[in-house]
Amino acid sequence: MNNNISEIYVFIIAGILLFGILAGFIVSFVITYYKKQQQNAREKHILQTQFNEDLLKSTIEIQEKAFDDISRELHDNIGQQLSAVSIYLNLLLRDAAHPQDTRLQSCADIIGSSLQDLRQLTQTLLGEKITTTGLVQSLKLQVERINRLGICTANLQTNVPTVRLNPRKSIILFRIVQEAISNASKHCPGCTIDIGIDQRPRSLQITISDNGPGFQTAATQAGGIGLINMRSRAKTIGAEYRLSSMPDKGTSIEIVVPEEET
Amino acid sequence: MTTRFLIYLTLLLLVCLLGLFQYKRLSRPYRLLTLFVLVTFLSELATRYFARVYVNSGPVYHLYLPVQYFFITAFYGNLLPRWKTALSWSWVVFVLLVLVNAMLYQSPLHFASNIILLSCPVYILCALLSFRNMLSLTDERPLLRQELFWYNTSTLFLYIFTFFCWSFYNILLKSGNTVSVATLTTVMYVLGLQYYIVTGIVIYLDARHSKKKDEQ
Numbered sequence: 001m002n003n004n005i006s007e008i009y010v011f012i013i014a015g016i017l018l019f020g021i022l023a024g025f026i027v028s029f030v031i032t033y034y035k036k037q038q039q040n041a042r043e044k045h046i047l048q049t050q051f052n053e054d055l056l057k058s059t060i061e062i063q064e065k066a067f068d069d070i071s072r073e074l075h076d077n078i079g080q081q082l083s084a085v086s087i088y089l090n091l092l093l094r095d096a097a098h099p100q101d102t103r104l105q106s107c108a109d110i111i112g113s114s115l116q117d118l119r120q121l122t123q124t125l126l127g128e129k130i131t132t133t134g135l136v137q138s139l140k141l142q143v144e145r146i147n148r149l150g151i152c153t154a155n156l157q158t159n160v161p162t163v164r165l166n167p168r169k170s171i172i173l174f175r176i177v178q179e180a181i182s183n184a185s186k187h188c189p190g191c192t193i194d195i196g197i198d199q200r201p202r203s204l205q206i207t208i209s210d211n212g213p214g215f216q217t218a219a220t221q222a223g224g225i226g227l228i229n230m231r232s233r234a235k236t237i238g239a240e241y242r243l244s245s246m247p248d249k250g251t252s253i254e255i256v257v258p259e260e261e262t
Numbered sequence: 263m264t265t266r267f268l269i270y271l272t273l274l275l276l277v278c279l280l281g282l283f284q285y286k287r288l289s290r291p292y293r294l295l296t297l298f299v300l301v302t303f304l305s306e307l308a309t310r311y312f313a314r315v316y317v318n319s320g321p322v323y324h325l326y327l328p329v330q331y332f333f334i335t336a337f338y339g340n341l342l343p344r345w346k347t348a349l350s351w352s353w354v355v356f357v358l359l360v361l362v363n364a365m366l367y368q369s370p371l372h373f374a375s376n377i378i379l380l381s382c383p384v385y386i387l388c389a390l391l392s393f394r395n396m397l398s399l400t401d402e403r404p405l406l407r408q409e410l411f412w413y414n415t416s417t418l419f420l421y422i423f424t425f426f427c428w429s430f431y432n433i434l435l436k437s438g439n440t441v442s443v444a445t446l447t448t449v450m451y452v453l454g455l456q457y458y459i460v461t462g463i464v465i466y467l468d469a470r471h472s473k474k475k476d477e478q
Contacts, residue, residue, distance in 0.1 A: 007434060007437070007439050008445065011430055011445070011446070014426070015423070015426065015449070018422065018423070018426055022418060022419060022422060025418075026415055026418075029393055029397075030405060032397060033396065033397060033400065033405050033411075034405065036397055036400045037400050037402070037405075040400050041402075
């Protein structure tokens with residue numbers, strides 16, 4: 001009988017020990033698995049972010065290529081044709097029976113003005129031109145063009161004649177300002193757009209503000225393609241992007257490029 | 263037929279019906295698992311028949327154990343492609359060992375406990391390999407909602423304790439310790455119940471997962 005009881009004890013103790021070992025194994029597996037899951041989620045997130053950044057870079061590169069192509073096409077094709085028309089008009093004016101005919105002169109003026117607009121447009125579209133001209137100068141040309149078109153009134157204020165930026169960043173910052181101007185002129189024709197370039201000791205700050213109708217940022221932040229584009233472009237160059245707007249209080253966009261990023 | 267056995271049979275039938283109702287939705291390994299439960303249910307019925315008519319259910323176990331080995335290793339073979347060939351070859355070896363055991367050690371009229379002791383390490387190894395595989399191929403789903411985690415855990419518990427119990431069982435039978443034998447039988451019964459309850463949950467989880475995947 002004693003032998004039977006001792007055998008039961010051995011069985012129970014061995015069983016409990018075995019159960020403990022198994023339970024310990026399962027618990028350690030669960031912990032390891034959760035750690036692995038978290039690590040995988042982190043790696044996936046990093047890969048996803050990297051992929052989004054690469055996609056964004058490719059999109060921007062494709063857009064720049066398209067802008068370059070359009071710019072060259074405008075310059076080489078329409079520009080040449082307008083130049084030819086301008087030459088013929090000047091010849092007509094010279095040989096006309098009534099050189100004082102204002103209609104011919106008006107045509108020549110319009111063509112001349114169109115050629116000038118076209119040249120400026122091709123300059124703003126051509127990324128290469130923006131880098132050679134420089135960001136500040138390119139923005140000045142852009143402001144002039146906007147004012148000449150008369151859709152809005154644009155002002156540019158800068159505390160430096162030029163800014164030191166790598167070519168890619170210059171183009172991206174220029175495109176952000178272009179997008180902001182385009183948005184302002186689309187949503188509030190006739191408004192005033194103020195562009196500020198502020199070179200600070202440790203950063204470069206660009207502000208684009210208008211006195212348009214404004215909007216609720218919370219409602220629009222996620223949706224507008226233009227706003228998303230600006231934010232994404234700023235992100236690709238490591239710049240800070242801030243948008244502030246209120247109904248009837250206008251809109252202001254602030255881009256801050258840190259020194260190490262300039 | 264005892265109440266304990268009736269509960270066991272009812273559980274098997276319920277799990278089997280659950281699997282058969284969800285059969286189309288289940289992935290291949292879990293279809294095998296459903297068929298395994300069906301075979302287990304039928305074999306348990308057969309043991310009662312043999313026990314009543316021939317007063318010996320031993321031959322049923324001699325046939326059932328290789329079938330069980332086939333289903334469990336096929337289940338893991340589907341989940342562990344690297345081990346599929348090795349597990350397939352092990353069927354041949356296992357059948358040969360069953361025959362050798364039946365001819366030399368435990369005749370068809372005796373309970374084939376040697377075969378159980380032989381198969382348990384293979385099932386334990388499969389469950390451990392499957393756990394390792396789970397770590398290398400982590401799923402995004404929470405672990406506690408993953409059918410394989412529950413099945414592996416249940417398999418590990420059942421077969422480690424089955425091996426442990428049968429090792430003791432043979433020793434205790436020889437020494438004539440009937441008290442301990444009864445305790446062991448109860449432990450094995452409870453383990454069997456937990457295994458089939460978890461199998462039912464596992465089949466349900468797999469069906470639900472497949473449904474979600476289809477909806478996506």
